[in-house]
Amino acid sequence: MKILKSLFIKIAWLLVIPVFSSLAMATDMNIFGLPLGKKFIVPECKKIKNGQQVVYRISGNEVCFEKLPADALTSDELIKDSVIINFPKSEGTKIISGYRMLALILDGKLEGAGFNTDGAYNSGMVFENLKGKYGAPTGLIEKVVENRQGNTFDTFYAIWNLSDLFVSFQSVRNSLNNGLVSIYTKRGKKWKDERLRKLTKDRFPWLKDKRPF
Numbered sequence: 001m002k003i004l005k006s007l008f009i010k011i012a013w014l015l016v017i018p019v020f021s022s023l024a025m026a027t028d029m030n031i032f033g034l035p036l037g038k039k040f041i042v043p044e045c046k047k048i049k050n051g052q053q054v055v056y057r058i059s060g061n062e063v064c065f066e067k068l069p070a071d072a073l074t075s076d077e078l079i080k081d082s083v084i085i086n087f088p089k090s091e092g093t094k095i096i097s098g099y100r101m102l103a104l105i106l107d108g109k110l111e112g113a114g115f116n117t118d119g120a121y122n123s124g125m126v127f128e129n130l131k132g133k134y135g136a137p138t139g140l141i142e143k144v145v146e147n148r149q150g151n152t153f154d155t156f157y158a159i160w161n162l163s164d165l166f167v168s169f170q171s172v173r174n175s176l177n178n179g180l181v182s183i184y185t186k187r188g189k190k191w192k193d194e195r196l197r198k199l200t201k202d203r204f205p206w207l208k209d210k211r212p213f
Contacts, residue, residue, distance in 0.1 A: 111188030117179035123171035134160040
């Protein structure tokens with residue numbers, strides 16, 4: 001009886017361990033507290049009329065979104081839109097330049113997001129934040145750039161190609177004080193890639209995709 005009980009306990013632990021392992025390796029599907037791949041539930045920012053125009057009034061104390069343009073009809077549920085999410089200043093959102101993030105909505109769900117960073121001036125902090133959230137990047141290209149004063153800066157392009165998400169971080173874009181983080185669900189990335197392919201084909205039919213990843 002003791003042998004059977006001991007065997008039962010061992011089998012139970014063998015069943016439990018993989019569950020804990022899968023939980024430990026599960027991808028964090030939240031971005032600044034907003035669940036990716038789920039219904040978009042952020043409220044719209046308050047609007048005011050300024051002459052003949054309708055503009056958003058951002059208080060800076062709440063999370064809210066802006067439609068593009070501001071005078072667009074908002075009585076209908078968001079289906080397929082790109083909106084701007086405004087965040088209040090906090091420790092958790094300090095890696096976002098301007099505390100604003102562009103979000104991709106598909107069928108009313110948050111399927112992607114992108115936000116600017118302060119480029120070379122906070123790339124290390126942003127990179128450590130992303131590594132803490134998603135682990136070591138699955139791809140990394142490093143490059144040294146030089147400004148007009150002859151100062152050199154280390155820049156890089158990193159990706160995290162995960163089972164549920166695709167994350168990329170371009171530490172420096174068109175200027176030293178501008179970087180970009182993009183995060184997409186599998187569905188969001190597919191939509192983005194198809195749209196980019198169509199735009200590229202329509203505007204530059206001779207140009208092929210030369211991105212490193």
